Amino acid sequence: MKINTWFGVLGIGRTGEVLESELFSKDIRELARRSIALQENMQDIPPAGFDLKAAAIECRFVESSAEYYSLLHEVTLEAAKLQVSGALTPDQRIIQAVEALDDINETTNSLSERLFEWYGGYFPESGLNGEALALFIAKYGSRENIGSEDPLYSKARNSMGAKLEAADEILLKSFSESVCSLYERKRQIEAYIQDSMGSIAPNLNLIAGPMLGARLISIAGSLEKLANFPSSTIQVIGASRALFKHLRARAPSPKHGIIYSHPLINTAPWWVRGKIARALAAKLSLAARIDFYSGEKDASLVEKLETKVQQIRASNPKPPQKKQDSGVKPKKKRRK
């Protein structure tokens, strides 16, 4: 019987004794590569309970048990390193980008609010906030520096705001510059996601748009996992709280998770949103599968989705009638 081991190919007898052996050289990298290949093909594996270490010593691959373990340690470590470095697929980069974008959004929002409060004491009439305010402060600093060509000139002249001291002005200006650069990074990441979604998941990109598509991949964990999800799961991704409430208690099931941000759903009247969400999720799941397994762009998906949505809208033109209350409260179902 022929068996594959990490240190060589062995021919063994019925009781596990080594009859012949073709040993590999003790090159760590080479052994690690072979080990990974064996892990994938799973051919001629040793029988259950086969003592690899005893066999390695018996066929003189190593002299001692200590040598066996120290070599095995280096080989498994090297193999794991090779596998980890190969595991960083393009969809993982997108996931990092999406999560970085969420972090940046959160940070810029709270920093912008801080800036608004802070500068509000010096120029409350500006009417600016967010990036516009940050740009304004970075440009002028104190409202006294504002030029007469600026539309805010007269407001700045007659402002009830306090006078901005030089030390505070320096601080506020550099703070605003940081905020501005965060807005800049945000646009840069968005552009990056848009670019890479087109090449990594073209169909998903077409149906969901880059941001929603990237978010779906991010929550699923990878494009592969997203492709393996049933469409009913895709429909409620991002609504896990509502979903588990529904599963545990008698709460209604969620109609949509983050796919709510898709224009087909959030512009639809409320009574067809659930139906459209279902149709959209079905096509998203198809798109993710095509993207993961073939990668070819299929424009017919979008058309089919649009026809389906029109059908749904056409057959449900009016909101459903509310059920008449018969005066008697329906008996509560017992909790399981």
Added chain:
Amino acid sequence: MTEVKNLSEGIFEVVKDKKQLATKNLDPGKLVYGEKLIPVEGVEYRTWDPRRSKLGAMVLKKFNIPLKEDSKVLYLGAASGTTVSHVSDIVSEGAVYAVEFAPRSMRDLIGLASRRKNVHPILADAGKPDSYAHIVEPVDLIFQDVAQPNQAQIAARNAASYLKRDGYLLLSIKARSIDTVANPKEVFKEEIKKLEQAFESKFEILNAKDLMPYHEDHMGILAKPI
């Protein structure tokens, strides 16, 4: 005055201000996850947080931990290596085959394994034991902490291939990952029944206890093959 009590082979209770679970540090001077180092009479002990380690919780729940200095262990679901580091401390002359499926966790585990000669990391799916058959030798203990819906089946498959006849299976069952909705007690009962009967390799359950207060909705099980 620091007092050291031996709880089980390689596992200690160090009393310094309060009682703490600990193992002898195999990698002196180095921390793995922010635990404490307590030197006592020239030996460095590393404290073991039962709230972060199911095996640690099992020790405190008075499980018999069948580990010796030279034991071989197949550890399924090694994650970042928090518990693996303590197993590696205990089996200082043995070997730990640490199987983990997630590349992200494996990154941390590699860091740990490169400092500890008895840890052999394997990036593989514990549900496919054949994929590491060319590496793993017969072992004295399989420890499983994988939190998968079919974890009993995974344990049985690995035991059939790698567990010595006189070896033990130690596993932590996470009720919430088997059925998010069902009552944990029912889930535990079901899983124990599975281990006893459902698969080709059957087990005798030696001990089964929940891991409260250290881990919610978890149960520790010690079993041996029949």
